[in-house]
Amino acid sequence: MSMAQAMASSMGGIRTAGDLVARMQLKKMRLPEAKRYVADKLGVSTLDLSDSTMMRTVREDFDIGVVTGTPGLAKGLAAKARIAELLDVQVNSVEQLRRRMDAVPAGVR
Amino acid sequence: MSAIITRMGDGSTVELTRDELKADILEGSEAAAKKGKIPALSESDVEYLLEMFCCPSRIWGVARGHEAIMSKDGGTNTLISSRLSCGIAAPIGREAAVRLFESAFAFDTMEVGHLDYSVKPSKFIVTVEAEHMELLQQNTVLPLFYGFMPNLGLYYRPDGPFENPSDLMPNGRIAEARATQEEALEACYADVVWQAKQMEDTGADGINLDTVASTGDAEFLATLRACETISSETEMAVEVSMASEMVLGFHGQLEYRGTRLAGLWPHQQMKLAEEAGAAIFGPVVNNNTRRSCAWNVARAVTFVKACTAEARIPIHVNVGGGVGGVPMVEVSPLDIVSRAGAAMIEVGGADGL
Numbered sequence: 259m260s261m262a263q264a265m266a267s268s269m270g271g272i273r274t275a276g277d278l279v280a281r282m283q284l285k286k287m288r289l290p291e292a293k294r295y296v297a298d299k300l301g302v303s304t305l306d307l308s309d310s311t312m313m314r315t316v317r318e319d320f321d322i323g324v325v326t327g328t329p330g331l332a333k334g335l336a337a338k339a340r341i342a343e344l345l346d347v348q349v350n351s352v353e354q355l356r357r358r359m360d361a362v363p364a365g366v367r
Numbered sequence: 368m369s370a371i372i373t374r375m376g377d378g379s380t381v382e383l384t385r386d387e388l389k390a391d392i393l394e395g396s397e398a399a400a401k402k403g404k405i406p407a408l409s410e411s412d413v414e415y416l417l418e419m420f421c422c423p424s425r426i427w428g429v430a431r432g433h434e435a436i437m438s439k440d441g442g443t444n445t446l447i448s449s450r451l452s453c454g455i456a457a458p459i460g461r462e463a464a465v466r467l468f469e470s471a472f473a474f475d476t477m478e479v480g481h482l483d484y485s486v487k488p489s490k491f492i493v494t495v496e497a498e499h500m501e502l503l504q505q506n507t508v509l510p511l512f513y514g515f516m517p518n519l520g521l522y523y524r525p526d527g528p529f530e531n532p533s534d535l536m537p538n539g540r541i542a543e544a545r546a547t548q549e550e551a552l553e554a555c556y557a558d559v560v561w562q563a564k565q566m567e568d569t570g571a572d573g574i575n576l577d578t579v580a581s582t583g584d585a586e587f588l589a590t591l592r593a594c595e596t597i598s599s600e601t602e603m604a605v606e607v608s609m610a611s612e613m614v615l616g617f618h619g620q621l622e623y624r625g626t627r628l629a630g631l632w633p634h635q636q637m638k639l640a641e642e643a644g645a646a647i648f649g650p651v652v653n654n655n656t657r658r659s660c661a662w663n664v665a666r667a668v669t670f671v672k673a674c675t676a677e678a679r680i681p682i683h684v685n686v687g688g689g690v691g692g693v694p695m696v697e698v699s700p701l702d703i704v705s706r707a708g709a710a711m712i713e714v715g716g717a718d719g720l
Contacts, residue, residue, distance in 0.1 A: 259687060259688065259693065259699035259704050260445060260474075260687075261472055262699070262701045262705050262708070263437060263686060263704060263705070263708040263720050264437055264472055264473060264474055265426070265428070265705070266427065266428035266429065266704075266705035266708055266709055267434060267435060267437075267705070267708040267709050267712055267720060268435060268436065268437040268474070268475055268719075268720070269434040269435065269436060269475050270434070270475070271469060271473040271475045271476075271509050272469060272470070272473070272509055273473040274434075274473075276434075276436060276437075276473070276474075276475035276509075277475055277476070277508055277509040277510060279475070280436045280438075280475045280509070280510050280719075281510055283436055283646070283647060283681040283718060283719065284510060284572060284604040284646050284647075285604075285646070286604075286646050286679070286680045286681070287681070288678070288679075288680070288681055288718050289435055289436065289681065289719070292436075292681075304432065305431065308431065308434040322508075323508035325470050325473065333506070333508070334504075334505050334506040334507060334508065335504065335506075337508045338508060348602065349572070350504075350570045350571060350572055350602050350603065351504035351505075351569075351570030351571075351572075352570075353570075354568065354570040355570075
């Protein structure tokens with residue numbers, strides 16, 4: 259059921275810019291505002307945000323995680339760190355890593 | 368006049384004429400307008416729904432550029448659970464399942480949740496939950512929630528320690544029924560906040576409180592208060608997703624910030640969720656299995672439109688089994704699911720599903 263909705267109505271996650279727009283919704287932005295914000299940050303139009311053909315290239319250029327398995331590109335936490343910087347938002351897992359790195363220097367018990 | 372193949376709210380196929388479909392759409396919208404004291408759909412909204420239901424295409428979608436955001440409830444139960452969650456019991460673990468939702472199914476957000484999706488059973492194994500969330504935060508890119516249901520019903524006997532108001536009320540023990548709900552909601556509130564805070568250090572992006580108010584106004588109050596605490600004391604966003612279109616007044620006198628909770632409709636529930644600090648609100652509109660899907664979708668969209676018209680936070684409409692116009696069946700029909708979802712966005716103004 260949710261697959262039908264995903265295919266028919268959703269932005270498409272990391273195939274497109276769906277995850278990025280979703281992150282702005284977590285900051286309480288409604289959809290049009292969230293799309294405009296992300297589009298401005300990426301330098302694309304709001305229509306482009308859902309275009310998987312265009313976004314595959316845009317995501318690789320910004321190195322913010324792509325949907326296909328491509329060696330050498332940022333994945334997981336590294337991709338999210340770049341997303342946090344690009345969108346100028348706090349991503350909790352990235353902040354968690356920063357805190358861990360700042361806590362006790364590696365090699366010190 | 369040629370007949371159009373469509374469905375009833377129980378999923379069964381039916382043939383209706385164009386005029387019958389239009390009558391159902393108008394009637395469904397009027398039914399919502401009357402109940403919720405909200406505007407009915409406009410002429411252009413009705414025409415959109417009519418065109419959608421008359422179209423013979425198996426799948427209907429939003430126009431390009433109108434795509435919205437999906438959030439998920441039930442975690443990965445769709446893949447790893449049984450028919451209880453309309454699941455397919457796929458032989459994979461939760462971590463693989465979340466990765467599939469991210470890459471193969473291209474969901475915008477995803478959720479980690481326990482198979483037994485309520486706070487009361489899942490709090491005992493919260494370290495497992497936290498570990499899986501933490502591991503997934505290393506490997507995923509999309510926003511990842513931790514989700515569970517407050518499910519106040521599990522706090523009452525025989526499942527929980529508190530007297531069951533369903534046993535007290537038929538015997539006329541109303542004051543005691545209210546008292547036990549007031550006690551139980553405090554325990555539920557404490558558990559929801561505790562469970563959420565266990566996710567704080569995992570890097571979780573948000574908490575999804577699902578099927579809220581399934582046991583009425585006491586559960587809604589516990590959830591609103593928990594939302595207030597979680598959103599103010601942690602960095603996690605909170606999604607509040609309802610169980611039913613109207614908050615049942617099982618207690619009847621509970622209030623949140625001066626607003627009585629019993630009898631609230633989606634557009635009224637949304638305002639309280641906003642005040643409580645929710646980042647996303649998920650309204651529910653129930654189905655009538657004896658009416659056509661066109662009637663049900665029109666009714667649901669009318670309620671949703673009233674919600675989105677005044678919302679200051681994103682609205683992710685519940686479009687699932689028996690809600691949001693989707694038939695109440697174990698295996699949902701794609702023709703109706705795709706139509707209901709698109710209607711919520713194109714006509715209802717939803718920010719997501």
